[in-house]
Structures are given as C-alpha cells and as structure tokens.
Amino acid sequence: MTNPSGPGHGQPDPGLSAIMSERRQLTNLAYRLLGSLADAEDVVQETYARWYTMSPRQQEAIDSPGAWLTTVASRICLDLLGSARARRERYVGEWIPEPLPDRAEWIGGRPGAGSEDPADRVTLDESVNMAFLVVLEAMTPAERVAFVLHDVFRYPFAEVAEIVGRSPAACRQLASSARRRIRAARPGPVLVAQRADVVRAFKQAWEARDIDALIGLLAPDATATGDGGGLVTAALHPIEGAEQVARFFADRPAAAPGVTLEERTVNGQPGLVARLDGVTVSVMAFDVSGNRINHIWAVLNPDKLRSWTTG
Structure with missing residues (x-):
C-alpha cells in the first residue's frame, strides 16, 4: 500500500x-x-x-x-x-x-549527507577559488x-x-x-597545468626543507595564512615576505612521522592536503601568478575539514 x-x-x-x-x-x-x-x-x-x-x-x-x-x-x-x-x-x-575538494577527491560526506559530494552541490568554478572567496570576505x-x-x-x-x-x-x-x-x-591568467607545476615544486622544496628553492617559488611580498580556529596550533597572524614564509614552512617539516603530503584540487585549483593516519589535518590553497606564489591559505581547523576526512 x-x-x-x-x-x-x-x-x-x-x-x-x-x-x-x-x-x-x-x-x-x-x-x-x-x-x-x-x-x-x-x-x-x-x-x-x-x-x-x-x-x-x-x-x-x-x-x-x-x-x-x-x-x-x-x-x-x-x-x-x-x-x-x-x-x-x-x-x-x-x-x-571552508575549502572544498574536487568531485573525484570527495572521500567522506557530512553526517546525513549520504553519498552526495560537494561537487554535486557546489559548482567549482572561478567564483569559488580561495582567492576570490577571500576578497569577498573583505566586502x-x-x-x-x-x-x-x-x-x-x-x-x-x-x-x-x-x-x-x-x-x-x-x-x-x-x-x-x-x-x-x-x-x-586578481592575478594575471595562469594555466591550471602551470599552477600545478608551481604547487608541486613547492611541495618538493618543502619536503626537502630547501629554503632557497622555497624563496625562489614565492613572490617577494608573499603571505601565508593559517586557520586553526583555536582548536589546533596555527599562526595567529599572516606570515609576510618570501624569506619569512619559506623559513616558516622549512621549520615545519612536511614529512613528519606518519604525515603524507598530497597534491589535490582545492576549490577548483591545484592545492595540497596533509594527512595523518588517514585523517586530513591541513588543506592548503594557493594563489599563483606567473611562476610565483602570492598567497598560501592553510586550513587546519578540523571543523572545516570534515569534507576531506574519512568518517
């Protein structure tokens, strides 16, 4: 019936x-x-x-x-x-x-969300890349x-x-x-493949703790901003300047015991994800212009990483 x-x-x-x-x-x-x-x-x-x-x-x-x-x-x-x-x-x-993964990289839904991924709910175009959203925040x-x-x-x-x-x-x-x-x-147009090459080079230089290589990949006035939300350790204020940003990352080993650093799409753009024992602990988005990184945004607040972490 x-x-x-x-x-x-x-x-x-x-x-x-x-x-x-x-x-x-x-x-x-x-x-x-x-x-x-x-x-x-x-x-x-x-x-x-x-x-x-x-x-x-x-x-x-x-x-x-x-x-x-x-x-x-x-x-x-x-x-x-x-x-x-x-x-x-x-x-x-x-x-x-809050960073969003690409459709193919959605690995765990929110409670009650079933198998639906954020790519089915949010179109990942230029109006959701991190640089765009950060500018919207200032309005x-x-x-x-x-x-x-x-x-x-x-x-x-x-x-x-x-x-x-x-x-x-x-x-x-x-x-x-x-x-x-x-x-x-908005920086000048950069091909996705070029962005990916820059992010990959940053990952490799970070893992090698190569300060000179990191400096070479960063714009002179580059900034790095972390968001821990008071729940995990993160810099309370943006790090400014290529050398300061390079030294900050070099002092925080990417390949700490058990941590894996992976290239992933973040809000439709090449980014990096750090995982520990299968749990995402950081998602990094990059603003790239030419062959240099202007901004790095690292989200560490676990409340904002549920879309990235296996339930």
Whole structure:
C-alpha cells in the first residue's frame, strides 16, 4: 500500500520536484555568500522550512517559487553575514573560508549527507577559488550579496534591490565597488597545468626543507595564512615576505612521522592536503601568478575539514 505523494494519489507531485530542483542553486549561492558549506546547508534547510510553513494556497499564489526561494535564502545570508562579522572578531586567529575538494577527491560526506559530494552541490568554478572567496570576505554584507547575485548569478539589479533592501542604483554601485576589489586582487591568467607545476615544486622544496628553492617559488611580498580556529596550533597572524614564509614552512617539516603530503584540487585549483593516519589535518590553497606564489591559505581547523576526512 502506498501513501499519496502528490495531488494524483500516489503520483509524484511535479510542484515538489520543481521546488527541490532549486536546492543546488541555493547551495551554490549560499556557499559563495558565506564561505562555509555547513552554513550554506543550514541556510538551504531554513529556506525550505519557510516554504513548507506556508499553506498550499499561499504557495500557489507565488508566481516563481525559484525566485522566492532565492530571495529568502539571500536575505537569510545577508542577516548571517552581519552577525558573522561579530563572530569572526571573536574567532581565534585568522578566519579562512571552508575549502572544498574536487568531485573525484570527495572521500567522506557530512553526517546525513549520504553519498552526495560537494561537487554535486557546489559548482567549482572561478567564483569559488580561495582567492576570490577571500576578497569577498573583505566586502560589506550588502556589497557581497549585490555582487554575487548580479555578477555571478546574473540577477538584474531590480531583483537584487528587492533582496538587499536598497535602490537598483545603489545596488549597481555596490556591485561596481565589489568588482573593483576583485580586479585589484586578481592575478594575471595562469594555466591550471602551470599552477600545478608551481604547487608541486613547492611541495618538493618543502619536503626537502630547501629554503632557497622555497624563496625562489614565492613572490617577494608573499603571505601565508593559517586557520586553526583555536582548536589546533596555527599562526595567529599572516606570515609576510618570501624569506619569512619559506623559513616558516622549512621549520615545519612536511614529512613528519606518519604525515603524507598530497597534491589535490582545492576549490577548483591545484592545492595540497596533509594527512595523518588517514585523517586530513591541513588543506592548503594557493594563489599563483606567473611562476610565483602570492598567497598560501592553510586550513587546519578540523571543523572545516570534515569534507576531506574519512568518517
């Protein structure tokens, strides 16, 4: 005996299917706005909860359920971004966005996530590489939402204005300001293979503790930022300058007993992952320009590494 799943008594509800098909889009949006897959998933859950608290009559009155869901999710993110600034002021050390593995390298889901991997939920394009997300972190909440909605998801400013609560002209200015930040921080185009070669060379020089080779791979003003969240040891402030960064890594042996250092894709770009006894202890993302590394972001906070660690 089957239970009715829709208006056709046992037939799938086409409306439900259409609503649920928006989940990936909502997760993509929320991850870019919040820099955290865990928070993005919470936002999507809250968005759907608000949809299902409405009566069928209220739902039917909505012309575009997808647009309604996007508007609600964006407003939840906007509120969270305001409170996130206060939370991150209390965060121990530097805060780095949560890194995502490539589809082929997803080795363990979140509790309750089944076999679904983040590549099925978040599209790993240029708008999720670590350098891009770090620049987004420096924006005001309204600036970030206006830019992501318009420039990444192609929403017209009239719709962005309804979400942000400002005029279309003001939203256009917000997105323009954000665009200037992105352009100023974006290095010249670098082929993925070239990035991978630089990261591989860094790995080899680090394992060999070759300071001169490390310095040669780093831009003179290179920085290295670690995020331990107060849960594991990490530098509380960014390390600045090629020699200082090189010496910092040389003093922290990559090949410590039991630790393996592997080349992996991090947010769609070549990166490194350190594992100990099958557990990921660090994920490193790199910003490469030419043949030099400008920035290294090392996430060590175990709460941000669940996507990388076998359950």
